[in-house]
Amino acid sequence: LTFAYPDTPLFIANALLMLVIIYTIRKGIEVIARSGELLFIFMYVLAVAGFILIVSSGLIHFKNLQPILEEGLSPVLKVVFTQTLYFPFTEVIVFTMILPYLDNPKKAKVTMLCASGLSGINLIITMLINVSVLGVDLTARSQYPLLSTIESIQVANFLERLDVFFMLALIITIFFKICVLFYAAVIGTAHLFKVKSPSQLSYPLGLIVLFLSIAIASNLQEHNYEGLKVAMRVIHIPLLAIVPPFLLLVAFFKNRKKHGENTLN
Structure with missing residues (x-):
């Protein structure tokens, strides 16, 4: 909304997206997965087309990438261990909520490792392109560096203003991210309160998510601050980086004890 539809109320945009997500969740995890298979291909077609257009426009300047590691590895490692990690x-921990429903759980480990690796490669390539086109300063200052890169595309003086590429990619990725997180929330809530039909919770929980998305921040700056500062300390580090390894340790000793008892018997 900040760059494409500034006059559209936030509630309308969020409500339309949540309606689609609630419908998808009610159809089950298989529908989410099959939608992902289809739109995964579409996303890569967009990415390849965008890359070809950027190269054709002559926007890439590898000099913008120099000097590489000017201040050494310490700034990179600092960002890794304070933010990126x-x-x-x-957030991939959310997929553990889906693992019990897989037809072939043995493939989960390889698939998740490959998916995480591919995500990292995609982020690296995107950032390299942004810095090559915009330079370090503009990339750091831009609210949406990828959008600024796409807006720079101009081929043969007629192919330009391809903001729709960015819009499509943004909507698709946001849709799947919220779908997976929301599905995990619905399943978790159903287990917690022993609800036999988890899909019944999609509407009430969807309304909660919708209204929280409006109330949690009044503007983009507040949203970024709460997401990168407050939520990082309150949610991400405790719930995603501390609790899961602790539960894994508990499960390890519990299974070890159970295995020992079975051996004695």
């Missing part, structure tokens, strides 16, 4: 990569 907790957001977005710790």
Whole structure:
């Protein structure tokens, strides 16, 4: 809304998206997965087309990438261990809510490792392109560096203003991220309160998410502050980086004890 539809009420945009997400959740995890298979291909077609257009426009300047590691590895490691490690990569823990419903759980480990690796590669390539096109200063100052990169595309003086590429990619990725997180919330709530039909919770929980999305921050600056500062300390680090390893440790000793008892018997 900040760059494409500034006059559209936030509630309307969020409500339309949540309606689609609630409908998808009610159809089950298989529908989410099959939608992902289809739109995954579409996303990569967009990415390849965008990359070809950027190269054709002559926008890439590799000099913008120099000097590489000007201040050494310490700034990179600082960002990794204070930000990137907790957001977005710790969010993959949400997929553990889906693992029990897989037809072939043995493939889950390889699939998740490959998916995490591919996500990292995509982020690296995107950032390299942004810095190559915009330079370090503009990339750091831009609210949406990828959008600024796409807006720079101009081929043969007629192919330009391809903001729709960014819009489509943004909507698709946000849709799937919220779908997976919301599905985990619905399943978790159903287990907690022993609800036999989890899909019944999609409407009330969807309304909660919708109204919280409006109330949690009054503007984009407040949203960024709460997401990168407050939520990082209150949610991401405790719930995504501390609790899961602790539960894994508990499960390890519990299974070890159970295995020992079975051996004695």
